Amino acid sequence: MKLMRIGAPGAEQPVVRVADDDHRDLRPVTRDIDAAFLAGGGLDRVRQAVETGTLPRLDVTGARIGAPVARPGAVLCIGMNYAAHAAESGAAPPEQPVLFYKSPNTVVGPQDTVLIPRGSQRTDWEVELAVVLAHRARYLDSPDEAAALVAGYAISNDLSERSFQLDVSGGQWSKGKSCETFNPMGPWLVTPDEVGDPQALRLRSWVNGEARQDSSTADMIFGVHFLIYHLSQYLVLEPGDVVNTGTPQGVALSGRFPYLRPGDVVETAIDGLGQQRSTCAAVAS
Structure with a gap:
């Protein structure tokens, strides 16, 4: 998986890049990609959400990448x-x-x-x-x-x-x-x-x-x-x-x-x- 954060400094939102033109909003899974997310099994939750197709698509065109x-x-x-x-x-x-x-x-x-x-x-x-x-x-x-x-x-x-x-x-x-x-x-x-x-x-x-x-x-x-x-x-x-x-x-x-x-x-x-x-x-x- 490729995880990323987009948005203004201090207000980034978590995203998973499924393919070149397919990005999914991770906010149903976590508020951010941080220590608590990683320590709490966040990667497994993201993987499951991607596999089940439950994450909404997100247009990241022109967005700042944090x-x-x-x-x-x-x-x-x-x-x-x-x-x-x-x-x-x-x-x-x-x-x-x-x-x-x-x-x-x-x-x-x-x-x-x-x-x-x-x-x-x-x-x-x-x-x-x-x-x-x-x-x-x-x-x-x-x-x-x-x-x-x-x-x-x-x-x-x-x-x-x-x-x-x-x-x-x-x-x-x-x-x-x-x-x-x-x-x-x-x-x-x-x-x-x-x-x-x-x-x-x-x-x-x-x-x-x-x-x-x-x-x-x-x-x-x-x-x-x-x-x-x-x-x-x-x-x-x-x-x-x-x-x-x-x-x-x-x-x-x-x-x-x-x-x-x-x-x-x-x-x-x-x-x-x-x-x-x-x-x-x-x-x-």
């Missing part, structure tokens, strides 16, 4: 999880997953405006596979156990202001990761049965129509299920939490491309998960 999950409790991010990206960043591949956090209010829709922060000189893009939890993950026994806890997958653009992240960080990265609008997400939350193997997905990004990143989740150093298992040994992941699993090579930090400026258009895509298109603008004074 992030596919209402504001998550946590956005956990894995740094340098592709060897080639670690190399272009000037670092050795990590021996353990590198964890940092983004503020949950960075999560916006896949076509929303990206705001270049005040004082920014080095705003960068990062296409990433995002994993959304359906159930609590706490002290898991194995990566195999993690698979059953996944609600679905989505595209994240883990935008970064490198000067904030690296030059004035104080040793942590979150300053450069938590600027407003710095996590476009969606358009869909795609359930695992439609995704198949999460380690066999092509990821791509473009800036102003020019190719930047083109890789596969097969190149991850630490796979999706291992990451959830690993994180559960150190923290508790809750339903609705988002895990951004790292970005491949091809970002501006490599020195091969210019950083983002107002007016630039960033597009990201992952096989089976759709595509994003965000226009950059200067933050209002």
Whole structure:
């Protein structure tokens, strides 16, 4: 299934995309796609409603698309999880997953405006596979156990202001990761049965129509299920939490491309998960 949320920020309504031209209103099933919905067996209820044909059709033409999950409790991010990206960043591949956090209010829709922060000189893009939890993950026994806890997958653009992240960080990265609008997400939350193997997905990004990143989740150093298992040994992941699993090579930090400026258009895509298109603008004074 492909779940999505449409409407103005803060007033999105839940939708299931049955086919390209067939969207169904999920309000008979849930008020939103959020932690309570996921933890309470919401995906099974949606699947049953789709199978029985009880959901009304919905015309989504021209509607704003919001992030596919209402504001998550946590956005956990894995740094340098592709060897080639670690190399272009000037670092050795990590021996353990590198964890940092983004503020949950960075999560916006896949076509929303990206705001270049005040004082920014080095705003960068990062296409990433995002994993959304359906159930609590706490002290898991194995990566195999993690698979059953996944609600679905989505595209994240883990935008970064490198000067904030690296030059004035104080040793942590979150300053450069938590600027407003710095996590476009969606358009869909795609359930695992439609995704198949999460380690066999092509990821791509473009800036102003020019190719930047083109890789596969097969190149991850630490796979999706291992990451959830690993994180559960150190923290508790809750339903609705988002895990951004790292970005491949091809970002501006490599020195091969210019950083983002107002007016630039960033597009990201992952096989089976759709595509994003965000226009950059200067933050209002």
